[in-house]
Amino acid sequence: MLAYFGPSGTFTEQAARGFATPQQELVPFDTVPAALAATRRGETEASCVPVESSVEGAVPATMDALTEDEPLVAVAEAVLPVRFSVLKRPGDEPVRTVASHPHALAQVRHWLAEHLPDADVVATTSTSAAARAVLRGEFDAAVSAPVAVRHYPLEVLATDVADVRDAKTRFLLVRRPGPLPEPTGHDRTSVVCTVGDRPGVLADLLAELALRGINLTRIESRPTKDRLGEYRFYVDLDGHVAEPRVGDALAGLHRHCQQIRFLGSYPKAEPGGTPAGNDEFVAAAGWVAAVREGKDA
Numbered sequence: 277m278l279a280y281f282g283p284s285g286t287f288t289e290q291a292a293r294g295f296a297t298p299q300q301e302l303v304p305f306d307t308v309p310a311a312l313a314a315t316r317r318g319e320t321e322a323s324c325v326p327v328e329s330s331v332e333g334a335v336p337a338t339m340d341a342l343t344e345d346e347p348l349v350a351v352a353e354a355v356l357p358v359r360f361s362v363l364k365r366p367g368d369e370p371v372r373t374v375a376s377h378p379h380a381l382a383q384v385r386h387w388l389a390e391h392l393p394d395a396d397v398v399a400t401t402s403t404s405a406a407a408r409a410v411l412r413g414e415f416d417a418a419v420s421a422p423v424a425v426r427h428y429p430l431e432v433l434a435t436d437v438a439d440v441r442d443a444k445t446r447f448l449l450v451r452r453p454g455p456l457p458e459p460t461g462h463d464r465t466s467v468v469c470t471v472g473d474r475p476g477v478l479a480d481l482l483a484e485l486a487l488r489g490i491n492l493t494r495i496e497s498r499p500t501k502d503r504l505g506e507y508r509f510y511v512d513l514d515g516h517v518a519e520p521r522v523g524d525a526l527a528g529l530h531r532h533c534q535q536i537r538f539l540g541s542y543p544k545a546e547p548g549g550t551p552a553g554n555d556e557f558v559a560a561a562g563w564v565a566a567v568r569e570g571k572d573a
């Protein structure tokens with residue numbers, strides 16, 4: 277079974293369908309932590325969760341939930357174009373309230389200001405939770421995934437709605453730790469680092485990547501929730517932990533961190549960036565091994 281951030285009709289369901297094998301049952305959960313908890317319990321083999329939007333940035337619920345409790349590791353990612361449908365109950369009632377996931381509302385802010393300027397905007401746990409609430413009469417309209425209208429008998433007030441035309445959202449498929457995906461040459465590695473508060477600590481982390489020619493593709497800080505001003509750093513980089521250069525760099529990060537959690541090495545959904553070439557690293561490791569055995573100098 278494959279858990280996903282639901283309920284049914286979310287963009288995450290769409291991403292989960294792309295990951296699922298024909299035999300896998302998809303199981304919706306109302307929140308990201310609930311979906312991940314099902315995989316941590318072994319109830320589902322994996323979970324599909326949203327991790328970042330090209331417009332609104334990281335999904336905080338996912339970033340926090342991946343660092344709490346037992347580790348989960350990403351084994352794949354998907355990137356979906358995100359364009360919304362605005363759904364309402366059939367009939368001529370005026371739209372006084374419009375609801376959706378905060379990331380969705382952020383991506384249609386201008387459209388709402390232009391087309392529903394007098395509607396109150398309300399955040400819900402997901403886009404499909406908003407559609408369900410409209411069906412129950414709690415709100416007048418929902419900003420949803422186009423697929424939601426197949427699950428909920430609502431009328432399409434507008435479709436293909438997006439302030440940013442090529443907006444995309446990235447999703448992860450996560451499992452409990454186990455055998456890693458094979459390196460493909462176009463991989464991403466994700467870690468989350470908790471560091472002490474000392475001058476230059478972030479520079480030390482970044483130096484471990486820069487000195488090895490590793491391309492950093494994302495770094496975000498999130499509060500640890502323990503103390504004001506204490507952060508975790510989420511780092512994405514090009515390469516796979518199985519590659520000597522990346523493995524060396526992660527060992528370097530480990531030395532600088534109070535805590536570090538490996539969040540996965542997995543194929544990029546949209547290959548690109550700088551594969552962490554390893555030939556010189558393999559040659560260098562071979563030379564050091566030979567020197568240690570007295571066979572070279």
Ligand SMILES: O=C(O)C(=O)C[C@]1(C(=O)O)C=C[C@@H](O)C=C1
Binds near residue numbers: 281289401404
């Ligand atoms: O609520 C949904 O439909 C989701 O899948 C979540 C989510 C997100 O967290 O970014 C996914 C894609 C869109 O950016 C809007 C919402």
